Amino acid sequence: MNILMTAMTGLLCLAMLGSAWVAVTGKGSGQRVSIAILASGLVSLFASVLFLILAAPDVAMTEAAIGSGLTTFLFFFVLSRVRAGRQDGS
Amino acid sequence: MVETLIVIAATLTGAAFLLALWRFLKGPSAADRVVAFDGLTIVSITMIILIAFVEGRGIYLDVALVYALLSFLGVIAVARYLERGF
Amino acid sequence: MDSLLNLLGGLLLVAGASFLFLGGLGLVRMPDVFNRIQAGTKATTLGTLLGLAGFACLRPEWGLKLLLIGLVTLFTNPISSQVLARAAHRTRVEMTLNTTVDRLAEDTGEEA
Numbered sequence: 001m002n003i004l005m006t007a008m009t010g011l012l013c014l015a016m017l018g019s020a021w022v023a024v025t026g027k028g029s030g031q032r033v034s035i036a037i038l039a040s041g042l043v044s045l046f047a048s049v050l051f052l053i054l055a056a057p058d059v060a061m062t063e064a065a066i067g068s069g070l071t072t073f074l075f076f077f078v079l080s081r082v083r084a085g086r087q088d089g090s
Numbered sequence: 091m092v093e094t095l096i097v098i099a100a101t102l103t104g105a106a107f108l109l110a111l112w113r114f115l116k117g118p119s120a121a122d123r124v125v126a127f128d129g130l131t132i133v134s135i136t137m138i139i140l141i142a143f144v145e146g147r148g149i150y151l152d153v154a155l156v157y158a159l160l161s162f163l164g165v166i167a168v169a170r171y172l173e174r175g176f
Numbered sequence: 177m178d179s180l181l182n183l184l185g186g187l188l189l190v191a192g193a194s195f196l197f198l199g200g201l202g203l204v205r206m207p208d209v210f211n212r213i214q215a216g217t218k219a220t221t222l223g224t225l226l227g228l229a230g231f232a233c234l235r236p237e238w239g240l241k242l243l244l245i246g247l248v249t250l251f252t253n254p255i256s257s258q259v260l261a262r263a264a265h266r267t268r269v270e271m272t273l274n275t276t277v278d279r280l281a282e283d284t285g286e287e288a
Contacts, residue, residue, distance in 0.1 A: 001093075001144050004100055008137065011104055015111050015130075022115060022123075031120040034171060038127055041164055042114070045157075049134055052141055052153055060153050069160035076171045092234070095186030099227070102193035106223075109200030110216070121209045121264040128256060129203050129216040133196055135245070136227045143231060151241040158245060162252035169256070169263040 009053055016046045033079060041072035100140055107133045124168050131161035185233030192226030195219050207272040209264045217257035224249050 023039035026032055044067030051060040110133060114126035135154050142150035202215025228246045232239045265280055 072164045073167045076167045092186045099189045099193035102197040106196040106200035113203045132220040158248045165256040169259040173263040
């Protein structure tokens with residue numbers, strides 16, 4: 001059972017590195033900012049599972065709520081506001 | 091017997107996690123990445139409950155519940171942004 | 177009796193994990209976004225529910241919380257997949273060449 005947790009930790013570290021890589025250098029069809037926001041939300045999601053493995057469920061819950069939920073929502077809200085303002089202003 | 095079955099289930103879940111992660115890293119369009127995000131969060135819920143079972147602590151299930159609700163909110167926000175920008 | 181319940185829980189857990197694996201495989205192998213939505217949300221929803229049932233057999237005292245998680249998953253996953261499919265259709269993600277019918281485009285009156 002111990003080696004199971006070790007393998008899971010390694011998998012989560014790999015996933016965090018991969019999604020951070022996508023957040024920095026994500027290529028896509030014209031929507032790079034939204035891909036970067038999505039990938040940074042995924043990084044904090046994996047971080048919360050890692051906190052759970054480190055036996056801190058309260059920190060994990062806070063990380064999942066703030067880092068993943070609220071930050072992603074807020075970023076998309078502000079991004080749409082910025083886009084709408086640019087269309088109106090010019 | 092049950093231990094062996096749990097190890098098999100954990101291996102399959104880890105393989106599903108890796109496959110969804112591959113789609114997230116590769117995915118050509120933004121919609122592909124949102125689909126992979128959804129799959130990754132659903133697999134992560136099973137992983138959290140697996141951790142809770144192995145450690146034997148029931149309080150971890152609350153984290154899985156919060157996780158399920160918030161991943162739903164995140165996917166809805168992304169989809170609404172892609173559709174018409176709030 | 178107790179060991180029988182444990183065995184049933186383990187088998188349900190393996191069945192759910194294999195459905196999760198098949199969902200992940202479909203997420204990689206399918207040709208376009210709509211097929212990936214099909215594989216990546218339906219199969220994983222069934223896998224999660226089977227896994228939750230297995231955990232409920234293994235630990236009967238966690239049954240209420242597991243039931244709550246299962247209800248949340250059961251209600252939110254189809255909604256998110258439907259919203260996602262509509263957003264993908266609206267942003268004109270390209271479909272696979274084998275696509276023959278596009279009912280949403282017919283309904284909204286636009287050209288596919």
